[in-house]
Amino acid sequence: MKHLRSIDELGHDGLVRLLNLTQHMVEVNRRPIPKVPALRGRTVVSLFFEDSTRTRLSFETAAKRLSADTMTFSVSTSSVNKGESLRDTVETITDMGVDAFVIRHKSTGTPWQISEWTTASVVNAGDGWHQHPTQALVDCFTVREALGVERFDGLTLTIVGDIKHSRVARSNISAFSMLGAKVVLVAPPTLLPPDVAHWPVEVSNRLDDVLARTDILYMLRLQSERMAQGHVPNLREYAELFGLDAKRVAKLPTRAVVMHPGPMNRGVEMLVDPSTLPNSLIHQQVSNGVAVRMAVLFDLLAGESSAANLQQVTP
Amino acid sequence: MGNIVMSADDVRRAITRISHEILERQQGADKLVIVGLQRGGAWLADAIGTAINQIEPQAGVPVGYIDVSMHRDDIGLRPVVPGAISRISFAVDGSTVVLVDDVLFTGRTVRAALEGINAYGRPRAVQLAVLIDRGHRELPIRPDYVGKNLPTHIDDDVRATEAGVVITNQVAP
Structure with missing residues (x-):
C-alpha cells in the first residue's frame, strides 16, 4: 500500500496493522522527549483546500514527532489565486522533492487523481462527502483503548446526524464493520444518502428507539447550511428529534460511550455539556489523533507499506 | 541442525555471574536500572533483574524494555516493523542504565538503543550486558558484561534463550 485514500482500500489487515502501530506511537508520545528520528530526511506536505484545525495540526505534529520535514500549503496565499491548476500545483511541489502529500479537498476522488500526478504517497485527510480514513482510524483506536477490546464483535455503533454529507x-461505517461492529444510522430521511439500502447498516429515523441497545453513540456535526438547503426545517426541531440531551443520555446503557468528531455544535446535536458525560471519549479522540497520524506516516514512508517505495540495496 | 554452545545451566550461571559483576562494578544497586532491548533482550533483562533483586533484596532494581525500531539507521533501506512496545516506567535521569540484549553482533541495535534511551532522560552512565558476543562489529561498541564470547561466521544464525544457546551454520552442511 503506497497511499491511504480510503478504509476499503486499506482493508482489514491494514486497518489492524495501523491500529497496532498506533500503540507504539502512543508510547513515543508519552516519553519525556516525544520525538524519534524515524522519518529523518523525509518531507511531508499538507495541502488543505478546506478549513481544518485538528486534522491539519495533528498531521503536522505527527510528521514533526517522527523528525520529518513539513511544508504547509495555504491556498489563500498560493498561486492557486493566480489561476494555477491543481495538477500544476501538485507537480510543482513534487519537483521540490516530497515523500507524502496530505490532502483535503472539497471534491470526491481528489486523492486518487493526485496520486496519478505524483510519485509521492498520498494520504486522504478528507475528500468531499466521501472518505476521511484517518478519522476512522482515530475512532477505532479510541474505542479499542476505552473498551480494552481488539475486535468489536457484538458491539453496536449508532451514528446520528447528517450521514449524507459525512465523510466521517x-x-x-467501513472501519467499524470490518472489526465486527453492527452499525445503526439515525437521521431524518433527507440526510440519508439515496444508496443507503446497499450499505451494511440498519437505518432508523427515531433516536429514542435505538439508544437502549447502543454501545457507541457517535454524534455527527450538523452544518448550519443544511437548513438553508432545506434538508432540515429548523435547527430547534432537529435538536428536539436528534440532539443528545440529558433525557437521552439516561436511556443509554451505563457502559455506552459517546463520541463526536468535532467541531461540535452545542445546542444543536449536543445539548448536554460533554464534559459532564460519564463516558465521553471526545477528548481521547483528539489526543489519539497525533499518534494515529504518526502510525500512518510511518507505515507509508518507513514501515511495511514502504516496501514498494524503497530503493534496492544490499543488506 | 545447530550446535548447542551453552546449555540451560550454562545460561543460568552466566546470568548469575553477570548480575554479580553489575553489582560489584556499581558497588551496590543504588540508582541502577535494567533496560532490555525488545524483543530478544527482554527475557534476559527480566532474568538479570530477578537475580540482582535476589542478591540485594532491598535494592528493588526496576526493569524496563525499549523497542529501538524507530531509531534504527536502516530505516528507508528496508521496511521496519516495530516489535513489542517500549515500557520504561521509571526515571532515567541520573541513573545507571544497563542495556541488556541476547546477542551482540554488528552493534547497530545497541547504537539505536543508546539514542532511544536519551528520549527518556539523561542517564549518569549507560552500560551494556549481553549473553553472547559473536563479533563482526560495524560500530565502535563494546559490551561491559559478556556471558560468552563466541567466534562465528557472519552468516551463522545464533539463537539465545533461557533453554540454551544454539548456533546454526547457514553455509556449510
Missing part, C-alpha cells in the same frame, strides 16, 4: 460516517 462513510469511513467509520
Whole structure:
C-alpha cells in the first residue's frame, strides 16, 4: 500500500496493522522527549483546500514527532489565486522533492487523481462527502483503548446526524464493520444518502428507539447550511428529534460511550455539556489523533507499506 | 541442525555471574536500572533483574524494555516493523542504565538503543550486558558484561534463550 485514500482500500489487515502501530506511537508520545528520528530526511506536505484545525495540526505534529520535514500549503496565499491548476500545483511541489502529500479537498476522488500526478504517497485527510480514513482510524483506536477490546464483535455503533454529507460516517461505517461492529444510522430521511439500502447498516429515523441497545453513540456535526438547503426545517426541531440531551443520555446503557468528531455544535446535536458525560471519549479522540497520524506516516514512508517505495540495496 | 554452545545451566550461571559483576562494578544497586532491548533482550533483562533483586533484596532494581525500531539507521533501506512496545516506567535521569540484549553482533541495535534511551532522560552512565558476543562489529561498541564470547561466521544464525544457546551454520552442511 503506497497511499491511504480510503478504509476499503486499506482493508482489514491494514486497518489492524495501523491500529497496532498506533500503540507504539502512543508510547513515543508519552516519553519525556516525544520525538524519534524515524522519518529523518523525509518531507511531508499538507495541502488543505478546506478549513481544518485538528486534522491539519495533528498531521503536522505527527510528521514533526517522527523528525520529518513539513511544508504547509495555504491556498489563500498560493498561486492557486493566480489561476494555477491543481495538477500544476501538485507537480510543482513534487519537483521540490516530497515523500507524502496530505490532502483535503472539497471534491470526491481528489486523492486518487493526485496520486496519478505524483510519485509521492498520498494520504486522504478528507475528500468531499466521501472518505476521511484517518478519522476512522482515530475512532477505532479510541474505542479499542476505552473498551480494552481488539475486535468489536457484538458491539453496536449508532451514528446520528447528517450521514449524507459525512465523510466521517462513510469511513467509520467501513472501519467499524470490518472489526465486527453492527452499525445503526439515525437521521431524518433527507440526510440519508439515496444508496443507503446497499450499505451494511440498519437505518432508523427515531433516536429514542435505538439508544437502549447502543454501545457507541457517535454524534455527527450538523452544518448550519443544511437548513438553508432545506434538508432540515429548523435547527430547534432537529435538536428536539436528534440532539443528545440529558433525557437521552439516561436511556443509554451505563457502559455506552459517546463520541463526536468535532467541531461540535452545542445546542444543536449536543445539548448536554460533554464534559459532564460519564463516558465521553471526545477528548481521547483528539489526543489519539497525533499518534494515529504518526502510525500512518510511518507505515507509508518507513514501515511495511514502504516496501514498494524503497530503493534496492544490499543488506 | 545447530550446535548447542551453552546449555540451560550454562545460561543460568552466566546470568548469575553477570548480575554479580553489575553489582560489584556499581558497588551496590543504588540508582541502577535494567533496560532490555525488545524483543530478544527482554527475557534476559527480566532474568538479570530477578537475580540482582535476589542478591540485594532491598535494592528493588526496576526493569524496563525499549523497542529501538524507530531509531534504527536502516530505516528507508528496508521496511521496519516495530516489535513489542517500549515500557520504561521509571526515571532515567541520573541513573545507571544497563542495556541488556541476547546477542551482540554488528552493534547497530545497541547504537539505536543508546539514542532511544536519551528520549527518556539523561542517564549518569549507560552500560551494556549481553549473553553472547559473536563479533563482526560495524560500530565502535563494546559490551561491559559478556556471558560468552563466541567466534562465528557472519552468516551463522545464533539463537539465545533461557533453554540454551544454539548456533546454526547457514553455509556449510
